[in-house]
Amino acid sequence: MEFNYKQLTFAREYRKYSQTELASRIPGLSQSNLSKFEKGLDTLSNDLIEKIIDFLDFPKEFFQQHIPSMVENAEYRRRATITKGDRLDIEYSIRFISHLIDQMSNAIEWPDLKLKAIDIEDGFSPVSIAKLIRKQFKLKNGEPVKNIFSIIEQSGIIIYELDANEKFDGVSFQTENGFPLIIVNSNFSNDRKRFTLAHELGHLVMHVLTENPISEYRNKEKEADQFASEFLMPEDGIRNSLLNLKLSYLADLKSYWLTSMGAIIRKAKDLHCISADKYKYLNIELSRRGWKKNEPVHVFIDSPKLFSVGYKLHKNDLEYSDEELSKAFRVPTDVVKRYYNLPRGESKLRVVI
Incomplete structure (x- = not known):
């Protein structure tokens, strides 16, 4: 599978795991191999990658992009x-x-x-x-x-x-x-x-x-x-x-x-x-x-107001659930809930799709 190794460092550190801690929780993964993989110096089997993705609870698509x-x-x-x-x-x-913000710009102006x-x-x-x-x-x-x-x-x-x-x-x-x-x-x-x-x-x-x-x-x-x-x-x-x-x-x-x-x-x-x-x-x-x-x-x-109104447009006008936004934006659902947990405002934004 296509996999951007830099995104793994992102996901691991966001979940607050060191390389040693993550390796200890994934059977067959060593800290040494993980370190080399995150530096782009080695590969991991698809099975290990799947286990890491499941453990970190990030969507697969997150690792196929570059933030x-x-x-x-x-x-x-x-x-x-x-x-x-x-x-x-x-x-x-x-x-x-x-x-x-960039992801929302695909649907709102x-x-x-x-x-x-x-x-x-x-x-x-x-x-x-x-x-x-x-x-x-x-x-x-x-x-x-x-x-x-x-x-x-x-x-x-x-x-x-x-x-x-x-x-x-x-x-x-x-x-x-x-x-x-x-x-x-x-x-x-x-x-x-x-x-x-x-x-x-x-x-x-x-x-x-x-x-x-x-x-x-x-x-x-x-x-x-x-x-x-x-x-x-x-x-x-x-x-x-x-x-x-x-x-x-x-x-x-x-x-x-x-x-x-x-x-x-x-x-x-x-x-x-x-x-x-x-x-x-x-x-x-x-x-x-x-x-x-x-x-x-x-x-x-x-x-x-702009950010929260952008979210409101996606939820109400475009009828996205948080889970659907998670899939569309290629981030975990808990990330959507964390950063969109804001007071709702009013502002002049409009849907463009």
């Missing part, structure tokens, strides 16, 4: 302390979500991308690019970004909230079929989600969608942070509120701009509205009050 590894090419932010197991779960989740890449090396800065994007979104200088999920998705970018380890922030890239995608951690506070969304939007506009090579000397993370800060808190709208910033002002500012107190303090420093000593003092106060980990004031955020 590309998008993570290594994506602007993926995570802290160094994340465990290998958590990292692999996040990375395989990202690949599955990307695959499901995702929105056209309305944003274009803007190259910093053409004389723009992250701040000026953020201002241009705000204008495209018809946001006024003194106006916060209220429905951030909605306005980004309306521009043709699909967003997915992933239930992930706290060490994961977000990722942005294009799927194999070219659909721009942002994935963010669903477990963060709304203000942190907002900054992550804006950060990843900056990556897409400045780094991912561009066809020009990006200099290795550029600090893409810093550029994305600068973009996010200006996108969420435009200088012309917030500057006067940051002059002589006091701790007592932060709650009201957070409630209006829908960003974290920490981000507001950093914005005041970057705009030279406060001194370095005042910046240090305010951050010490945040730490002393426990606000670095858990800030007061809950801010509003909306929800992404």
Whole structure:
């Protein structure tokens, strides 16, 4: 049978088995032979392959395709302390979500991308690019970004909230079929989600969608942070509120701009509205009050809709069961149930078959 050996590594690690653990559960399979097979250096009998497929509970068709590894090419932010197991779960989740989006595109029409890449090396800065994007979104200088999920998705970018380890922030890239995608951690506070969304939007506009090579000397993370800060808190709208910033002002500012107190303090420093000593003092106060980990004031955020609406169209309009989607998309049924277990939204998608 046709068999892509790289997909076996995918399935094994997704099920959280080491080569030794899997070999111990398959009669006649050794860790050495499995290792060579996963490297493309050896073959396995059809009988052994059938046993592996049955044990891992993946459809045969999964191993006859190639789900590309998008993570290594994506602007993926995570802290160094994340465990290998958590990292692999996040990375395989990202690949599955990307695959499901591409598979759904065979039957539904995702929105056209309305944003274009803007190259910093053409004389723009992250701040000026953020201002241009705000204008495209018809946001006024003194106006916060209220429905951030909605306005980004309306521009043709699909967003997915992933239930992930706290060490994961977000990722942005294009799927194999070219659909721009942002994935963010669903477990963060709304203000942190907002900054992550804006950060990843900056990556897409400045780094991912561009066809020009990006200099290795550029600090893409810093550029994305600068973009996010200006996108969420435009200088012309917030500057006067940051002059002589006091701790007592932060709650009201957070409630209006829908960003974290920490981000507001950093914005005041970057705009030279406060001194370095005042910046240090305010951050010490945040730490002393426990606000670095858990800030007061809950801010509003909306929800992404495109992915869940795509699933709803397949279930209701096209009348697919989860088992039929599993077969059509060539993934296990539990994968379909895991990544489609989302709140149902409403959005303007249409069936194209």
